[in-house]
Amino acid sequence: xxxxxxxxxxxxxxxxxxxxxxxxxxxxxxxxxxxxxxxxxxxxxxxxxxxxxxxxxxxxxxxxxxxxxxxxxxxxxxxxxxxxxxxxxxxxxxxxxxxxxxxxxxxxxxxxxxxxxxxxxxxxxxxxx
Numbered sequence: 001x002x003x004x005x006x007x008x009x010x011x012x013x014x015x016x017x018x019x020x021x022x023x024x025x026x027x028x029x030x031x032x033x034x035x036x037x038x039x040x041x042x043x044x045x046x047x048x049x050x051x052x053x054x055x056x057x058x059x060x061x062x063x064x065x066x067x068x069x070x071x072x073x074x075x076x077x078x079x080x081x082x083x084x085x086x087x088x089x090x091x092x093x094x095x096x097x098x099x100x101x102x103x104x105x106x107x108x109x110x111x112x113x114x115x116x117x118x119x120x121x122x123x124x125x126x127x128x129x
Contacts, residue, residue, distance in 0.1 A: 009045070015089045016096040035103035037096070039065055039078045045086070046078035047099035050106060054079065056098060077102075 006021060009030065013019045021028045021040065030038035030045070039046045046065040049057055057079035065076045081095040 005043075009040070012086065012089055012092045013096050015093040016100060032096075032100055032103075035100070035107055037099040037103050039076070041065060044080060046076070047081050047095055048102045048106070049077050049079045049099070050102040052105070053098040053102050057081065057095075 009021070010019060013030075013032065017032055019037070020031045022031060023029075024039075027039055027041040029036045030040060037048050044065075047057070049064075054077070060082040062080040062082065065078045065080075066073050067076070068074070081092070085092045085095045
């Protein structure tokens with residue numbers, strides 16, 4: 001990815017806050033506050049969605065990121081924002097916010113499971129003693 005495109009993305013998300021890019025599976029992940037909020041594949045930006053936000057992306061004419069995995073298409077929870085969102089940080093702001101909120105919800109789903117697994121492991125360890 002060119003430095004100019006990286007700079008463009010940082011400007012585009014400036015109203016949300018600082019973003020970073022990390023290489024991953026043929027593209028790059030777009031992160032804000034340590035959470036992945038988007039994928040950059042080729043010259044396309046896909047933003048994180050969930051059950052609460054996917055309809056907004058669909059109604060705006062977006063489509064999900066789909067890749068071929070083991071001979072069948074795999075649909076990810078990352079969708080194209082509307083083309084006009086790519087024009088300015090003000091236009092991107094609501095879409096960036098939706099992506100960040102979806103990432104926060106996804107992250108909060110993971111933590112209780114980890115805590116529960118750790119508690120279960122501790123109880124098992126105590127029973128064995």
